[in-house]
Amino acid sequence: MSLMTMIVKMSEGLGKTCAIFFLTLLFSLPLGMIVALLRMSKVKVVSTITRFFITVIRGTPLMLQLLAVTYGPYYLFRANVSRNKLIPVVIAFSINYAAYFAEIYRGGIESISIGQYEAAEVLGYSKFQTFMRIILPQVIKRIMPSVTNEVVTLVKDTSMAFTVSYQEMFTIGKQIANSQTSFMPFVVAGVFYYIFNAIVDYLMGRIEKSLDYYR
Amino acid sequence: MADFNNMESMGGQKARNILAVNALRKAFGSLQVLKDISLHVEQGNVVSVIGPSGSGKSTLLRCISFLEKADGGDILYDGQYAVKDGVYATKAELNRFRTRFGLVFQNFNLFPHYSVMKNITEPPMIRGENREIVTERASALLKKMGLEGKENAYPCQLSGGQQQRVAIARALALNPEILFFDEPTSALDPELTGEVLKVIRQLAEEKMTMVVVTHEMPFARAVSNRVIFMDKGVIVEEGHPEQVLGSPQQERTRQFLRNYQR
Numbered sequence: 248m249s250l251m252t253m254i255v256k257m258s259e260g261l262g263k264t265c266a267i268f269f270l271t272l273l274f275s276l277p278l279g280m281i282v283a284l285l286r287m288s289k290v291k292v293v294s295t296i297t298r299f300f301i302t303v304i305r306g307t308p309l310m311l312q313l314l315a316v317t318y319g320p321y322y323l324f325r326a327n328v329s330r331n332k333l334i335p336v337v338i339a340f341s342i343n344y345a346a347y348f349a350e351i352y353r354g355g356i357e358s359i360s361i362g363q364y365e366a367a368e369v370l371g372y373s374k375f376q377t378f379m380r381i382i383l384p385q386v387i388k389r390i391m392p393s394v395t396n397e398v399v400t401l402v403k404d405t406s407m408a409f410t411v412s413y414q415e416m417f418t419i420g421k422q423i424a425n426s427q428t429s430f431m432p433f434v435v436a437g438v439f440y441y442i443f444n445a446i447v448d449y450l451m452g453r454i455e456k457s458l459d460y461y462r
Numbered sequence: 463m464a465d466f467n468n469m470e471s472m473g474g475q476k477a478r479n480i481l482a483v484n485a486l487r488k489a490f491g492s493l494q495v496l497k498d499i500s501l502h503v504e505q506g507n508v509v510s511v512i513g514p515s516g517s518g519k520s521t522l523l524r525c526i527s528f529l530e531k532a533d534g535g536d537i538l539y540d541g542q543y544a545v546k547d548g549v550y551a552t553k554a555e556l557n558r559f560r561t562r563f564g565l566v567f568q569n570f571n572l573f574p575h576y577s578v579m580k581n582i583t584e585p586p587m588i589r590g591e592n593r594e595i596v597t598e599r600a601s602a603l604l605k606k607m608g609l610e611g612k613e614n615a616y617p618c619q620l621s622g623g624q625q626q627r628v629a630i631a632r633a634l635a636l637n638p639e640i641l642f643f644d645e646p647t648s649a650l651d652p653e654l655t656g657e658v659l660k661v662i663r664q665l666a667e668e669k670m671t672m673v674v675v676t677h678e679m680p681f682a683r684a685v686s687n688r689v690i691f692m693d694k695g696v697i698v699e700e701g702h703p704e705q706v707l708g709s710p711q712q713e714r715t716r717q718f719l720r721n722y723q724r
Contacts, residue, residue: 365529366571370585370636371560380584384575461574462618 248427250435256423257435260416264443267336267405267415272398274341279348286353297349304346310410313339317411332413344401351393355386388458395451402443406436477504479541480640480671481526481563486535487548488518488525495521497695498535503640506669510682510703513692514718519675522692523644526673527565528556539563540639561589564633568645570625572617572632578604579613582632589636596635603631607661623654627661641665643674679722683707691715 285297304312316339320326329335359382367377406417416439420432481503488496495518503509511519524530526537534548544551544559551559572581582600587593604610607627617625626646633641643662647655659681665672666685676682682689682703689706691699691714699712710716 360571362567362569362571363573366567366573368529369527369560369563369565370632371557371589372585376588381573388575461616 248423248429250431253420253423253429253432254435257416257420257432257439260414260419261439263333263408263413263415264405264417264439266333267340267408267413268401270333270337271340271344271401274337275344275348278341278345280352282345282349283352283356286349287356301346301349304343305350309339309343309404309407312343313407313410315339316342332408332411336408336411336413340401340404344397347397348394351390351397352386354393355390356382358389359385388461391451391455391458395448395455398447398451399444402447403440406440477506479503480505480539481673482536482538482541483522483526484536484538486522486525486537487533488521488530489533495695496525496532499692499695499697500535501690501697501700503671503673504687505639505671507687508666508670508672508674508685509688509690510686511673511675511690511692512677512679512682512718513698516694517692518695519692520644523565523642523673523675527563527642528560529565561636562638563640563642564636564638565642566626566629566633566644566646569649570617570622570629572625572629574617577614577616578609578620578628581617581628582635585632586635600631600635603634604628606664607631608657621654622650623657626650626658630658630661630665640671640673643672643676645675645677647676647678677722679707679719691718693718 282297282301285293286301288294288297313336317332317335318328321328363381363385364377367381372381405415408415409418409421412418417436420436424430424432479502481501483499483501486496486499487494499518499522501509511522513519521530525532528544528550531550532545532548535545536543536547537545539559539562542559544556550556573584576584579597579600582603583593583596586596586599601613604613607630609624609627609631612620612624612628617628620628630641630646646662647658650658655678659678662672662674663681663685674682674686684703686703688700689703690697691706691710691712693714699706699710699715705711706715707719710719
């Protein structure tokens with residue numbers, strides 16, 4: 248198989264790689280905020296349960312979580328394994344990344360000085376207005392570098408979907424590597440991820456820069 | 463303490479009390495920070511609160527601005543109970559009471575992601591005021607604070623003294639009946655305190671009702687109608703600034719002022 252054929256075949260899987268990537272961000276970024284808020288809840292039971300959830304998600308391999316979400320329903324309920332693997336893959340990724348984002352958000356929220364809340368309160372902002380207008384924008388600026396880290400990791404983690412044979416770029420590459428006994432597909436995959444992340448890096452840098460107008 | 467209050471009110475017709483506090487109590491754990499504090503501020507008056515750190519001055523200010531929840535006592539604004547016997551008015555009512563006062567913090571607490579203009583205009587707009595009217599008022603306030611041309615600057619581009627003046631403008635933009643200052647110059651370089659004190663003095667001349675927690679004794683003496691000396695959660699002495707700062711009656715006050723002059 249020529250290198251060109253490999254590249255063409257693998258790039259056919261790029262759509263699915265992108266699907267995992269964008270859908271995971273779409274769901275995990277807001278979900279992470281919910282988890283962060285639950286984690287900081289003043290209700291002890293809520294924060295404790297959330298904390299436990301986070302330790303489980305962060306303390307077990309993503310690969311295992313992918314397998315659990317994809318095949319778990321079958322072993323537990325004899326439910327059919329869904330034919331569209333994108334759904335369980337995105338669910339597993341979203342939950343996993345939400346846990347990481349939650350901790351990043353929490354760090355950001357807790358780094359905002361209490362004085363910001365007090366000023367807003369005295370000036371008549373509601374709790375919700377305070378969060379949306381005063382706290383969140385400052386949190387976003389502060390956490391951008393950490394979020395960029397996670398997003399870059401996510402690009403590479405999409406390759407994990409091969410464990411449930413979801414036909415994204417890396418899974419295809421791995422299959423080609425096996426059938427052709429060639430290392431070339433992995434090199435191609437590496438280049439793909441690198442380019443993908445170069446774009447991510449550039450875009451995140453732009454966002455960071457756009458928040459540079461204040462300290 | 464009660465005697466001083468009586469002495470004050472004996473001297474003539476009853477002025478309108480913008481703020482009245484009766485027997486205010488506050489404890490942090492087992493530490494009584496405020497022990498039955500009573501005070502009142504008449505319209506157009508400036509009351510300075512002095513005292514050593516830990517005396518409860520800031521807590522007092524934080525209680526009357528609802529940032530700290532008092533354990534007991536009353537807080538009245540213009541004769542209306544915001545807190546009665548330690549029981550607070552409803553959330554909505556408290557929010558209406560909040561429009562009556564403004565608070566200026568020691569470390570300004572400006573919103574760093576907002577321009578100077580937005581820092582001042584957003585709070586009134588959140589309360590439903592019209593943008594144009596608010597913008598006009600903000601411009602006038604900035605001019606008064608000597609900050610023309612800084613409308614589009616961000617707080618990080620300003621000096622501490624300028625930031626504090628923006629914070630004062632922000633508080634004034636809500637048209638409060640009374641303004642509270644919590645050590646407004648303590649976080650400033652000594653050379654910058656003057657510009658902030660000047661602005662507060664100017665407000666005093668315009669008969670703005672104010673309570674100022676401060677360590678600036680000459681300022682307190684020059685500007686206030688009344689000085690309150692607090693220590694260990696009680697008002698030790700209060701009265702005319704010349705009396706409290708010039709010829710204090712209580713040994714504790716004398717001691718504090720002596721340490722102050724060094």
